[in-house]
Amino acid sequence: MTSPPVSDTQRRLVMLCAVLGIVLGGLDGAIANIALPTIARDLHCSETQTVWVVNVYHLAVAVSLLPAAALADSLGLKRVYGFGMALFTAASLACALSGSLGVLIGARVVQGLGTACMAALSGALVRSVYARTQLHQAFAIVALAVAISAAIGPTLAAAVLAVAPWPWLFLINVPIGIIAVALFLRAAPTSPRAPFSFDWAGTLLNVGALGLSILGVDALGQKETGLATFEIGAGLLCTLLLYGQQKNLKMPMLPLDLLAIPLFSLSILTSICAYAAQILAYVALPFLFQTVMHLSAVTTGLLVTPWPVLVAVAAPFAGRLATRHPASILSSVGLAILAGGLAALSLMPAQPTFGDICWRMALCGIGFGFYQTPNNLTVMTSGPATRSGAASGMMAVARTLGWALGSALVALVFGLSQGSGGAVHCLELATGFALLGTALSVSRRAVRREEGRLGR
Numbered sequence: 001m002t003s004p005p006v007s008d009t010q011r012r013l014v015m016l017c018a019v020l021g022i023v024l025g026g027l028d029g030a031i032a033n034i035a036l037p038t039i040a041r042d043l044h045c046s047e048t049q050t051v052w053v054v055n056v057y058h059l060a061v062a063v064s065l066l067p068a069a070a071l072a073d074s075l076g077l078k079r080v081y082g083f084g085m086a087l088f089t090a091a092s093l094a095c096a097l098s099g100s101l102g103v104l105i106g107a108r109v110v111q112g113l114g115t116a117c118m119a120a121l122s123g124a125l126v127r128s129v130y131a132r133t134q135l136h137q138a139f140a141i142v143a144l145a146v147a148i149s150a151a152i153g154p155t156l157a158a159a160v161l162a163v164a165p166w167p168w169l170f171l172i173n174v175p176i177g178i179i180a181v182a183l184f185l186r187a188a189p190t191s192p193r194a195p196f197s198f199d200w201a202g203t204l205l206n207v208g209a210l211g212l213s214i215l216g217v218d219a220l221g222q223k224e225t226g227l228a229t230f231e232i233g234a235g236l237l238c239t240l241l242l243y244g245q246q247k248n249l250k251m252p253m254l255p256l257d258l259l260a261i262p263l264f265s266l267s268i269l270t271s272i273c274a275y276a277a278q279i280l281a282y283v284a285l286p287f288l289f290q291t292v293m294h295l296s297a298v299t300t301g302l303l304v305t306p307w308p309v310l311v312a313v314a315a316p317f318a319g320r321l322a323t324r325h326p327a328s329i330l331s332s333v334g335l336a337i338l339a340g341g342l343a344a345l346s347l348m349p350a351q352p353t354f355g356d357i358c359w360r361m362a363l364c365g366i367g368f369g370f371y372q373t374p375n376n377l378t379v380m381t382s383g384p385a386t387r388s389g390a391a392s393g394m395m396a397v398a399r400t401l402g403w404a405l406g407s408a409l410v411a412l413v414f415g416l417s418q419g420s421g422g423a424v425h426c427l428e429l430a431t432g433f434a435l436l437g438t439a440l441s442v443s444r445r446a447v448r449r450e451e452g453r454l455g456r
Helices: 008-042 052-075 077-096 101-129 132-163 173-187 200-221 225-246 262-292 297-304 306-321 327-346 354-381 385-416 422-454
Strands: none
Touching: 008 052, 008 077, 008 101, 008 132, 008 173, 052 077, 052 101, 052 200, 052 385, 077 101, 077 173, 101 132, 101 354, 101 385, 132 306, 132 354, 200 225, 200 385, 262 297, 262 327, 262 354, 262 385, 262 422, 297 306, 297 354, 306 327, 306 354, 327 354, 327 422, 354 385, 354 422, 385 422
16 A cells, blocks of 8 residues: 655654564563463462463454454554554553453453554555665564564563562553554554445454464364364364355455465465474473473573574575565575574484584574565565555464464474473474475465566
């Protein structure tokens, strides 16, 4: 979608707000995990009940991404993104003031809705204020923000809990959010609107399709086979109904018009594989380091750090290369490097040195950084500019589905593994996902050649 010309100051302020939205949303998806035992004790609840503080947040984000993107195409990016940021800020205050588990869970649902608006539209927001020739730099910054939030989430949570009670994990969002909302509403350009009635039927089917599927995969990971079969089956039924309901709409919430573009759909599938590989490793490695190798939590945090740090280093470099070389090649090389790093981690000696671990983690970070920026560029530019909101929403959906799939597979692999081999098997499975992503990414080169032959 096109926007009026913006000044350099406006562009920097809008990018700052986009980065803040990514970091705040990403952090809140991670920090609550660390606080669950403390929350359970303070609110006099069982651990099983308290887990829903995390679960409802991720579910709310997942099922709201596509509706948020559809609203942006209708009401404009500025309105929906600004509303999401304000909603997230208000819900953070509600979380901090919660006096019961029910209130906290309700506030987390609302917080997830706000996060979905920011996550679904960050890519479209960036595209709306940057020229196409500058997009590689902008998406490199987005990749850096995602890497930073993934890297510092647990450490930040531990640091806050060491000096303050758990409500401060949410309270610190409030002043940052207020400043970000004020800056965004002042700096962001007004985007065009394409008024149409909101698709309530599609929204409900989308909730069923994504929500039930994610819950089913999670139940499968918990070895609740009967429940998992029912939820996954119901999710697939909702998906089929959603497809039937959406295919005749002029502006479908599920962007079937974009998914019909081979380059776009292959990039989305590549993204799902990459994020599944990432989360499989991120969740499994702490178990490998602490349970199998008997390292401390602090040492584990330091050993994991090279991955996100090298993502931050590689992403801008890959973005610059994407202006001169095909994004499909860069992403393929990156995923192949990621697969090599994951395979090397799975084949580590029983008593590796810190150097043995760090070069393997660095290799994974370099590979993921090389994949991420070019792939995001392809997702956001393979369709028309008027569908930027939908493309950005699908980019966030791919990331969410990859993480949900990977997380559930970790639980499944650990449940099926005997002894201490679960972490290694997860790394082997992550290697497989990275290789599958490489194959999907490579296939985009043939699509490009075919489009060139047809003169598209």
